[in-house]
Amino acid sequence: MSVALTLIVRVKDWQALARLNDTQVLAQAQRSGVSRYRVYRNAHDASQVLFIFELPSHAGLEWLRSEGLNECLSAVASASDEWEWEALGCRTIG
Secondary structure, eight states, X not given: OOEEEEEEEEESOHHHHHHHIIIIIHHHHHXXXXXXXXXXXXXXXXXXXXXXXXXXXXXXXXXXXXXXXXXXXXXTXXXXXXXXXXXXXXXXXX
């Protein structure tokens, strides 16, 4: 069963976040087996960013956490919320 990790952070430095994403976050996501990775900015609060990591199993999610994803992001952002989601099997788009 697929699982998604959502992480909402407050960004302190956008350029540093972009560099960190390119040099560390993407690599950690790929090593953990992420099948889909998206980053969104809050349309009403530009300091908030939503990261969505979709993985095929809980094992990959735990590996991603063990690699220090939150610690990695804490250099440029403050973590505000983290959730795990499991797929329901409902019809979807995309």
